[in-house]
Amino acid sequence: MNPARATRSILPQTTLRRFLVILTVTCAFSWLLCSCEEQKPSYEGYGYLIIGPEAVLPSVAAFGDHKESLGLLVDVVSLESILGSTPGVDDPEKIRNYLKGYADLTPQREFVLLVGSMDTVPMRTAYPDPLDHEWRDVPTDFYYEELTGDWDSDGDGYYGEYGQDMSQGTDDYGAELFVGRIPWDLPEQIESMLERVMFFEEDETSRMKRAIGAAATISSPCDAAVWLEQAKNIVMVPAGYDTTTLYEDCPSANPDLELTRYNFLGQWEFQEPGLVAWFSHGNPHGSYYGEDPYTFIDVDNIPRDVAPAVCLTSGCTVGAPDEVSLGRVVVREGVCSAFLGSSRSTIYGTNPVPAFTAQFKISSSLISDRRALGEAKIISIEYYAHAETVPDNIDGPSFHQDLFQFMVFGDPSIQLR
Numbered sequence: 001m002n003p004a005r006a007t008r009s010i011l012p013q014t015t016l017r018r019f020l021v022i023l024t025v026t027c028a029f030s031w032l033l034c035s036c037e038e039q040k041p042s043y044e045g046y047g048y049l050i051i052g053p054e055a056v057l058p059s060v061a062a063f064g065d066h067k068e069s070l071g072l073l074v075d076v077v078s079l080e081s082i083l084g085s086t087p088g089v090d091d092p093e094k095i096r097n098y099l100k101g102y103a104d105l106t107p108q109r110e111f112v113l114l115v116g117s118m119d120t121v122p123m124r125t126a127y128p129d130p131l132d133h134e135w136r137d138v139p140t141d142f143y144y145e146e147l148t149g150d151w152d153s154d155g156d157g158y159y160g161e162y163g164q165d166m167s168q169g170t171d172d173y174g175a176e177l178f179v180g181r182i183p184w185d186l187p188e189q190i191e192s193m194l195e196r197v198m199f200f201e202e203d204e205t206s207r208m209k210r211a212i213g214a215a216a217t218i219s220s221p222c223d224a225a226v227w228l229e230q231a232k233n234i235v236m237v238p239a240g241y242d243t244t245t246l247y248e249d250c251p252s253a254n255p256d257l258e259l260t261r262y263n264f265l266g267q268w269e270f271q272e273p274g275l276v277a278w279f280s281h282g283n284p285h286g287s288y289y290g291e292d293p294y295t296f297i298d299v300d301n302i303p304r305d306v307a308p309a310v311c312l313t314s315g316c317t318v319g320a321p322d323e324v325s326l327g328r329v330v331v332r333e334g335v336c337s338a339f340l341g342s343s344r345s346t347i348y349g350t351n352p353v354p355a356f357t358a359q360f361k362i363s364s365s366l367i368s369d370r371r372a373l374g375e376a377k378i379i380s381i382e383y384y385a386h387a388e389t390v391p392d393n394i395d396g397p398s399f400h401q402d403l404f405q406f407m408v409f410g411d412p413s414i415q416l417r
Contacts, residue, residue, distance in 0.1 A: 041369070041370065041371060042071070043070075043071070043072060043111075043372060043413060044070070044071030044072070045071060045072075045073065046072055046073065046108060046110055046111060046413075047072070047073045047075065047102070047105070047106060047110035047111065048064075048067050048072040048073065048074045048075070048110065048111045048112075048113070048413065049074075049075050049076075049077065049099075049102055049110065049111070049112045049113070050063075050064060050074065050075070050076045050077070050112075050113045050115060051077050051078075051079055051082065051095070051112065051113070051114050051115065051121065052076075052078070052079060052114070052115030052116055052121065052182075052190075053078065053079045053080065053115075053116060053120060053121075053185075054078040054079070054080050055187070056115055056116070056185070056187050056190050057076060057078060057115075058187070059115075059187040059188075059190040059191040059194070060076060060113075060115060060190065060191075060194060062191075062194070062195075062198075063194040063195075063197065063198065064076055066198045066201070067413070070201070072111070072413065075102075077098075079095075079116070079120075079121060082094060082095055082098045083095075086098045091122050092122050092123065092124040092143060095121070095122070095144065096124075096143060096144055096147065099112065099144055099147060099176075099177060100147050100176075102177075103147055103176040103177055109175065109176055109177055109178055109375070109378075110177055110178070111177070111178050111179075111180070111372070111374060111412050111413045112144065112177050112178070112179045112180070112412070113179075113180050113181070113182065113411065113412065114141065114144070114179065114180070114181040114182070115181075115182045115190055116181075116182065116183075116184075116185050117183050117184055117185050117321070118139055118183070118321045118322060119185075120185050121181070123139040123140055123141055123143070123321060124139075124140055124143035124144075124151070124159055124160075125137050125138065125139050125140075125159070126138045126139075126140050126142075126143070126151070126159050126160030126400070126404045127158040127159060127160060127161055128160055128161065128162050128396075128397040128398070128399075128400030128401045128404065129161070129162065129397035129400075129401075130158070130161040130162065130163065130164045130397075132397075133158055136344075136397060136401060137344075138160070138343060138344045138400075138401055138404045138405050139320075139321050139322060139343045139344075140160070140343065140404040140405060140407065141179045141181055141407045141408075142175075142179075142381070142403065142404050142406075142407070143159070143160075143404075144177065144179045145175040145176065145177050145178065145179050145378065146173060146174065146175050146176070147175075147176040147177065148174070148176070149165075149166050149173075150165065150166070151165055151166065152165055153165045153166075160400060160404060161400075162396040162397045162399070162400045163396055166400070173381060173382060173385035173403060174382060175378045175381070175382070178372065178374030178375050178377075178378060178412045178413070179374065179407075179408065179412055180338065180373070180374055180408040180409070180410055180411055180412030180413075181321075181407065181408065181409055181410075182194070182331075182409070182410070183321055183327075183328045183331065183332075183409050184328070184331075184332055189332060192332075192334065193331055193332065193334065193410070194411075196308045196334040196337050197308075197337045197338070197410060197411045197414060199307070199308060199337070200274075200307075200308045200309075200310075200337035200338075200414065201414065203274075203307065204417075207271070207272050207273060207274055207307060208274035208416075208417040209240055209241055209242060209274065209417055210241065210242050210243075210244075210271050210272075210273035210274060210275075211236055211241045211242070211243040211244070211273050211274065211275040211276070211277070212243070212244050212245075212246070212264075212267055212268060212271065212273050212275070212276045212277070212278075213228045213231070213232060213236075213243055213244070213245050213246070213276075213277050213278070214228075214245070214246040214247070214259050214264055214277070214278035214279070214280070214296070215227070215228040215245075215246075215247050215248065215250075215259070215278070215279045215280070216247075216248040216259060216279065216280035216281065216287075216288075216289030216290075217248055217249070217250075217289060218279070218280075218281070218348065219348065221249060221250060222247075222250040222252060222253060223356075224279040224280070224356075225245075225247040225248070225250040225253040225255070226250075226253060227279070227356045227359070227360065228245065228247075228277070228279065229245070229253050230360070231277075231360060231363045231364075232245060234364075235360075235363050235364050235367050235368050236363075236367055238368070239367045239368055241275070241367065244256045244257070244267055244271065244273075245257075246258065246259040246260075246263055246264055246267070247259055248280075248289045248290075259289070259296060260294075260296060261294075261295065261296040261297065261301060264278070264296045264297060265296075265297065265301065265302070265303055268303040268306060268309075269303045269304065269305070269306055272306045272307045272309075273309055274309055274310065274416060274417060275309055275310050275311075275312075275366075275367070275416060276309045276310075276311050276312070276336075277311070277312040277313070277363070278296075278297070278312075278313050278315075279313065279314045279315070279359070280296070280313075280314075280315050281293070281315055281316060282313070282315020282316045282317060282318040282326070283315075283316065283317050283318070284317050284318065284320040284323040284324075284325040284326065285298050285299055285325075285326065286298025286299060286301075286318070286326050287313060287315045287318055287326065297326065298326060299324060299325070299326050299329045302326075302329065302330055302333060302335055303335050306335060308334055308335065308336060308337035309335070309336055309337065310336065310337060310338050310366070310373060310414060310416060311330060311335070311336035311338070311339045311340070311341075312339075312340045312341075312362065312363075312366075313327075313339075313340070313341045314341075314342065314346055314359060315341070315342070315346070316342060316344070316345040316346050317342065317343065317344055317345060318341045318342065319339065319340075319341030319342050319343055319406075319407060319409065320343055320344070321343055321407070322343075326341075327339045327341040327409055328409060331409045331410050336409075336410065337410055337411065337414060338373050338408060338409065338410030338411050338412075338414045339408070339409040339410055340362070340373060340377060340406060340407070340408055340409075341406070341407070341409070342405040342406050342407075343405045343406075343407060344401060344405045345401070345405075346402060346405070347394050347398040347401060347402055348394070349394035349395075349398065354384060354387035355384070355394075355402065357383070357387070358380045358381075358383055358384040358387070359380065361376075361379055361380040361383050362376045362377065362379070362380045365379045365380070366415075366416050367416055370415050370416055370417075371415070372412060372413045372414060372415050373408055373410075373411070373412055373413075373414050373415075374408055374412025374413060375412075377406060377408060377412075380406075381403055381406070384399075384402065384403065385403060
């Protein structure tokens with residue numbers, strides 16, 4: 001969580017114990033539901049649309065061929081052609097209207113890769129709180145995934161306002177597409193990042209079944225650590241993942257190592273895992289914990305010379321698309337072949353169970369079911385949307401913010417082993 005925007009709240013110990021019991025039961029139930037689903041889905045025959053400026057399209061040619069070799073139906077369209085031929089009040093609406101036509105071609109949800117930073121291929125900025133347009137400005141690619149809602153039904157130019165444009169009663173928060181983004185603009189950067197995706201997808205070595213999980217205190221000691229232990233024991237171990245855990249000040253969870261920068265980066269460089277997940281506070285510069293912030297990974301301190309991983313984090317603003325944020329840097333440097341993180345502050349409220357369980361849904365979808373990263377994100381969002389009415393959950397604008405802010409940097413169709 002960004003200390004400039006929010007302060008830490010501490011849950012009473014009775015609330016924490018209740019939360020841990022509920023979390024354990026909820027996670028186990030979620031795993032049982034997931035275990036009944038079709039395993040290892042194939043996306044052969046799915047559409048894969050690549051959109052980028054004309055000048056960078058040669059840089060995606062090899063990647064497009066690679067995706068076609070995997071059975072995806074690849075289309076490459078220039079941003080200029082979309083903006084020049086599609087109606088809309090502004091560029092984001094033109095792109096969204098084009099995507100509506102693409103999504104209508106098939107009943108199944110397709111993949112879309114946007115190639116370029118938000119300055120080049122614009123995001124929609126949402127304003128979840130109709131009473132606060134200053135703080136709650138949320139850049140989001142969910143605007144290009146959810147295609148049926150009216151994001152500005154009151155016509156005031158502020159999109160995604162809770163209760164005025166969209167609310168639980170008027171929109172299902174479902175998605176018609178799975179969207180990822182290459183968040184840089186130079187052709188050589190784009191080509192390098194896509195090469196790392198192809199490397200990841202072709203890698204069949206044992207490292208692909210290794211994972212690193214790190215957890216810091218979010219509101220009360222051991223809260224994220226207990227959640228990660230559940231994910232490890234219920235999801236990762238049964239799926240055959242050799243998982244190394246690092247926790248902040250939580251010996252009762254029996255981590256393999258204490259969460260420090262030396263341990264976290266050292267294990268990442270030594271093991272070169274296929275999956276890395278970390279849950280902590282954050283800002284665009286990096287991920288941290290403690291009242292006197294201790295940063296254990298940041299834009300100046302990342303793993304070096306490692307094979308790429310799929311990376312997941314919940315830290316506030318770590319994936320800010322409008323800054324040189326940690327999420328953008330680890331994808332640019334090839335540390336992560338794909339990154340799932342938030343563009344703004346993640347809000348848990350007094351009852352963190354819905355948010356933690358939504359994150360658990362991502363893990364179970366990715367690891368147990370081997371669903372694509374973009375689909376796992378949408379499964380989590382659709383779960384969380386229905387959890388809005390849980391007692392003591394966050395209010396409507398904060399609910400909107402949590403829905404809108406999570407995005408995929410990299411390939412949305414990438415799957416774990």
